[in-house]
Amino acid sequence: MNNKNGRVYIRILDVSDTDDMLNHMLRNRELFEGVSPKRCESVYTKEVQEKGIENGIKQREEDKRYAFGIFLTETDQLIGDISLFEVQRGPHQKCILGYSMDQAHNGKGYMTEAIQLIMKFAFEEIGLQRVEAGVMPRNVGSMRVLEKAGFRQEGLARKLLxxxxxxxxxxxFAMLAEDYLDRVKE
Known part of the structure; x- marks a missing residue:
């Protein structure tokens, strides 16, 4: 997924990204804490970030989670992360999409590009049929990103998290493989 034709590219995170991920978390701590489940204080340490990346590698090998960094093409700077998690095979063939963007880069269309790249991975490379995402109603920017990327709103999960x-x-929100293929044909 290291396609450098756009303004951003995504690639699987590895241990060499630990310092960049820690800095990303620290820079955006207040923003992320407002929209994410409560995290332990230790998540803001190098050790926990490294362990998280190592766990992501293990989960990728087990076909459970695919964690990518989002990088600016021009500078190779890590500006966010995006992942497919809770991968379910068998009759479901689905997962959940999660993402975060450095607040300094919000509103520039980078996340929409990153979502389009990970959807290509989800549907063309690992053969999923459905990708789901959930957003708090007050997070209008994130809902707009999903809509721009081709996701469709399906309903409301009350008191989900x-x-x-x-x-x-x-x-x-959800995107089906057929929705993705229709967008690619356009």
């Missing part, structure tokens, strides 16, 4: 001690509703 606990964020900062509060059970939060999430708007559910």
């Amino acid at each position: 606990e964020i900062n001690g509060v059970r939060e509703d999430h708007v559910l």
Whole structure:
């Protein structure tokens, strides 16, 4: 997925990305804590970030999770991460999409590009049939990103996740392999 034709590219994270991921987490801590489940303080350490990347490698080998970094093509700077997790095979052939973007790069269309790249991976390389995503209704920017990338809104999951001690509703989105193929043909 190291396609450098666009403004960003994605590639599987490896241990050499540990410092960059830690800095990404530290720079954006306040933003991420407002939209993500509560994290332990240790997540903001090099050891835990490295262990997380190593775990991601193991989960990729087990076909459970695919974790990528999002990099600027021009500078190779890590500006975010994107992953397919809770991969289910058998009759489901689906997963959940998760992502984060450095707040300094929000609103520039980079995440839409990264989602398009990971959808190519999901549908063309690992053969999934459905990718789901959930977003809190107040996170209008993230919902817009999913819509621009071709996801369709499917409903509302009431009190889906606990964020900062509060059970939060999430708007559910999905993209099917056929939706992706229709977009590619356009």
